[in-house]
Structures are given as C-alpha cells and as structure tokens.
Amino acid sequence: MGQAADILIRNAVVVTVNPDFEIIENGAVAIKDGRIDFVGSDGAGNPAGARQVIDACGGIVMPGLVNTHTHLPMSLFRGLADDLVLDKWLTSHIFPAEAAHIHPDTVQAATLLSCAEMLLSGTTACCDGYFYENFVAEAVAKAGIRAVLGQGVIDFPAPDCPEPEKNIDTAQAFVNQWKGKNARISPSIFCHSPYTCSVRTLQRAKQAADKAGVLFQIHVAETRNEGENTGIGQLRSVAAYLADLGVLGPNTLASHCVWLSPEDIAIFQDTGTKVSHNPESNMKLASGIAPVPAMLAAGICAGLGTDGCASNNNLDMFEIMEYAAKLHKVSAMDPIVMDAETVVRMATIQGAESLGLGHLIGSVEPGKAADLIVIDTRQPHLCPLYHPESHLVYAVRGADVSHVLVDGQLLVERGRLVDMDVTAVMAEVSRIGQKVAKTDKHHQ
8 A cells, every 4th residue: 555545444344345255354445546556454554645534433345336227217206106017017107207207307307316325325336228318427427426328229209219210329329429438437228128129129229239349238038928028929038039139148238037947047148148136126016036046056147236216116235135135045945045245246246247347346456446335334233243244235224334435536425425415406306206296197
C-alpha cells in the first residue's frame, strides 16, 4: 500500500470473494485512482498517507453487489398490480401502463429512484433492459452506478419505437451512441422474449449485438407454457429453439430460465450461455423454481437479479441472496444446497462474469475497480459475528450498508447518498404515480 492512497478503508472484516474466498479478519483496503491498490491486514501501511480514511468499525467490506436483471424505470409501477398471474399482470396492467405513462421524463425519474434504492442497499452494478434506454443511460450516468443497459426490442409498437420494423435500428443507434461514451456504462441489446420477438428479430438482434461486441439479453423459459406462446409447441423446448436460431452463446444473458430440462441445461453448458436467476420475482408470480443447483453443477455461470420493481417489489440484493439460498434448500429438501459462499459468489463475481465484467469488478483484489461496500455490523441482528459469509446471506439487510464506492468514488456515506437529492426524486415519482393510478383498471 503506497503513501499516496486516495482512500483507506480500515478496521474491517474483508470478504474478498477472490478465487480462494479469502476473509481477512482485521483488514484494510486502499484505493488509488479508482482502483484497489492494496488488500491486507490493517496496519500494514500508513493510514496517514491516505487522503480519506473510512473506519469500518469492525464491519464487513466486500465487493459491491451485482444485480444481473432488472428494469429500472419499472420502479414507477411498484405495487401497481400484485397477486395476479403473469399473463394478466403483463397484458392487463403493465403493458397498458407503459403505453400510457412511459416517456423520457418518467423514465428518467423512475430510473433515478431505482439507482438510489440500489446504491443505498449495496448494489454497485446492474443490468437493465427497457425502452427509452437513452434516457435510462442519462439517469444512470447522473447517479454514478455501474450498469449494462439494454435497449428493449419487441415486435409490437413500443413507447419509443411505434414502428416495430425499426426496433433493431433503434437498438443499434443506442449502442452506437453509448459505446465508449461513459466508462461505467456498457450498452446492450435486450430482446424481450421468444414469444414477443419473431425469428427474424431474434436473429437480427443477436447479430447486431455480436457485431458491436455487446451483451445480448433475453427472457427465457420464465413460464411453463412459454413454448406454446412462442408457437414451437411441446416437441421442442424454448432453449433448443433459441439454440437452433443461433441466439445462445457466451455473449448471451438468459434471464429467469425456470423451465429448463436436463437437456436444456446441457445446451446452456455447451453454448456457454450465462443465466440471471430471479428467485423473488419467480416466487411472487408463481412462475416456478429454476434448477439453479443443477446449472451450477454443470458449470454454467449464473448471477442473481431482482427483476423490476413491478414484480418483486424492491431492489434489495441482500434479500435476493436470502431467497436464493432458502428457496432451493426447501425445494430440494436439502439444507446443504446453495450454501452461503455459493450465493455470495453469485451476487458478486459470478454476476460480474455473467455481464462480461469479471475482469473489472466482483471481488476485492488489487488492480480491480474499487466498487466496494461497507456493512455496519453494529446491529442487534448481526451480533455476534462468527461467519461473515453466512451473515451476508441470512442476516444482513440492505439498510445495513453504510458506505458505497464505485470506481473509488464515494456515492453513499454513512447511509446517505452523497450526490443525489433522493427526497426530490421520490416526490417526483410519487407525483407521476398519482397519474398512473387514475388510469389503471386495478385502481378503478
């Protein structure tokens, strides 16, 4: 650790999530020029050499959490239409609400709200897919969070693309505008699903993503009847259908993947397709339980995601970790399944790898970007502390996060956003929400 460190975090339990999952009991992390410069025992360097010293007070320092699947502007529809089956939820409430209320101003306001919620609860990187993604990107850049942002593609009139035949052009224009523009933003192309995108659209979108060298995103096998809705019947699975189209691969992130057979898992394994597991959303919509333990056993890279606030209804990744662990234990009737270390890896390094960012973030190692969070363990529900990884999955809450850094920039300090007036953001979204309520059938 050099004398000229910008920030020193000391007096910490450092959960590195490095390949050995090393935990440093009395540790320190030094940050220089936005990168991790030192990880080791506290006292190994000179704290006086740092511009700023953060005393973790014995708390946990770890990589920022990575939310691999969400729809940021959908915080606007949080709680709008709950306790409904997926098809009715989408077609009777969400799609009409989007058509009526999604435009640049509402997208930016709701995205800022989502970014505030994620940062305050320890998420430093996310993967989004939605409409008006240019305006999502502007809000994300303002918030300072790291993000992979996918322009939504769908084969019927969308809020930002009323002519579906231009959907790929819209996505390509977004990628061209944002690729290389902001170091924390990676553009992407997001096809909604096999049942809302034609064969031609799926293939053209995937080809465009590959040509641009960006991530391709898609919802896959979220519901039992997705194959019938897609028109492929029961003779072939959705995974096999997408594989035949050339849509799967190491640069594809498939979200949900609830209804995968052993043969489908083998397809994902062979193609190197990445997965985003969204346990809480899948539970709430009764979509089913994704065979994640089998995916992990097959060596498939799987991260965790919240999905959008309209189907979750929050963006707390600590809650997602707890659900991911417990859901699969009770499903398998095996308390050993999805152990704490596995789940922490899914929420950090595996999430980063699924987005193509594993070289940059996801672990506390020298040379990586300083995307870090500090957890205040001076809480009744976190005392005593025997195994930090266990606490992270089964006891820590998003509200326990005290400090958040992205690229070494302090975005949350002592539990408060540094550069965002969250009260004003909430007031604006609440104002928009009053208009949404007046047009939704669920509220009439």
